[in-house]
Amino acid sequence: MTEKATVWEVFIQSKNGLAHKHVGNVHAADKIMALENARELYTRRNEGSCIWVVKSSEIVSSESEDSEAFFDPSNDKMYRHPTFYSMPDGAKHI
Amino acid sequence: MKDLYIYTLRIADCSLILGQRMCEWCSKGPTLEEDIALSNIGLDLFGQANGFYEYASKINGDKSADELAFKRNEREFFNFQISEQKNEHFGTTMVRNFLRDAFKYLFYTELKSSKDETLAALASKSIKEVKYHLRHSTNWVIRLGDGTNESNIKVQKSLDFLWQFTGEFFEMDEVDEKMLKKGIGVDNKRLKSEWDKIVNDTIDKAKLKKPKDGYMATGSKKGIHTEHLGLLLAEMQYLPRAYPDAKW
Numbered sequence: 001m002t003e004k005a006t007v008w009e010v011f012i013q014s015k016n017g018l019a020h021k022h023v024g025n026v027h028a029a030d031k032i033m034a035l036e037n038a039r040e041l042y043t044r045r046n047e048g049s050c051i052w053v054v055k056s057s058e059i060v061s062s063e064s065e066d067s068e069a070f071f072d073p074s075n076d077k078m079y080r081h082p083t084f085y086s087m088p089d090g091a092k093h094i
Numbered sequence: 095m096k097d098l099y100i101y102t103l104r105i106a107d108c109s110l111i112l113g114q115r116m117c118e119w120c121s122k123g124p125t126l127e128e129d130i131a132l133s134n135i136g137l138d139l140f141g142q143a144n145g146f147y148e149y150a151s152k153i154n155g156d157k158s159a160d161e162l163a164f165k166r167n168e169r170e171f172f173n174f175q176i177s178e179q180k181n182e183h184f185g186t187t188m189v190r191n192f193l194r195d196a197f198k199y200l201f202y203t204e205l206k207s208s209k210d211e212t213l214a215a216l217a218s219k220s221i222k223e224v225k226y227h228l229r230h231s232t233n234w235v236i237r238l239g240d241g242t243n244e245s246n247i248k249v250q251k252s253l254d255f256l257w258q259f260t261g262e263f264f265e266m267d268e269v270d271e272k273m274l275k276k277g278i279g280v281d282n283k284r285l286k287s288e289w290d291k292i293v294n295d296t297i298d299k300a301k302l303k304k305p306k307d308g309y310m311a312t313g314s315k316k317g318i319h320t321e322h323l324g325l326l327l328a329e330m331q332y333l334p335r336a337y338p339d340a341k342w
Contacts, residue, residue: 005125026127032233037127040134 106146107173113139176259186252192231209277239300261310
């Protein structure tokens with residue numbers, strides 16, 4: 001372990017089948033330590049059934065200055081929302 | 095009954111004393127994350143100790159679990175001497191815990207099939223925590239042993255010093271023998287080969303050298319301890335002794 005501690009993002013799955021949710025980050029020098037630190041910090045109160053850790057530097061993020069170009073064009077495209085269909089009564093979770 | 099009481103008390107003492115040592119790390123851990131990990135381990139150990147004390151108190155009846163923890167003197171404690179050894183630097187703490195965790199993991203695994211249902215249940219509960227503690231301490235021993243030149247030298251020194259306290263794990267006195275005969279207790283001697291396997295494997299991965307078996311400390315089954323236990327108890331027991339029956 002010559003490498004210094006870096007920041008890792010932590011994702012917790014609260015129940016089998018649900019999506020992993022970002023909960024915060026930890027410092028760690030390697031992936032084993034990252035997983036164990038995440039377990040210590042974020043699952044003390046029965047929060048999880050699975051943990052993912054990802055090096056923060058490995059995450060590719062859009063930049064805030066690009067937000068107009070990225071997101072504004074969808075503002076006026078109402079037809080992309082499926083609001084023109086009448087939903088059957090039985091379908092609740094859409 | 096007396097034997098079962100002593101047997102249970104020994105297990106409880108071992109967890110309590112190491113738990114107290116782990117809590118000494120609180121706010122002094124090398125990183126925020128590790129600080130919480132060390133305190134978590136301490137709290138796990140207190141939980142385990144409490145379970146075994148409650149049972150000991152039920153068997154004997156004249157002392158409550160709290161009294162067993164806070165109103166006994168040094169010579170009345172039966173924890174392994176390794177549990178009371180000082181934290182020193184982080185590497186020493188991890189080597190100490192690793193040697194002990196490896197034994198406790200095997201011990202609780204066996205105790206799970208004890209004919210005494212309460213001990214078996216307490217062991218089943220403890221084993222999950224101990225498995226994690228072993229994983230945590232093993233990874234640190236490997237990380238530090240196979241780390242920088244300095245970290246290797248430091249943990250090798252810790253290992254060389256603490257080795258003398260590992261002989262106690264495998265001792266069998268008359269209480270142990272009686273409990274084993276009744277199908278309640280564990281055959282500590284039989285755990286040696288498995289323990290060696292875990293320890294050799296980790297020492298190899300950590301690029302450390304296994305110390306030779308030389309002088310081995312002994313005596314905790316009779317309440318004989320190193321000079322560190324008295325000071326630890328003085329700190330741990332101060333409040334309940336100075337203010338008897340104090341409540342939160």
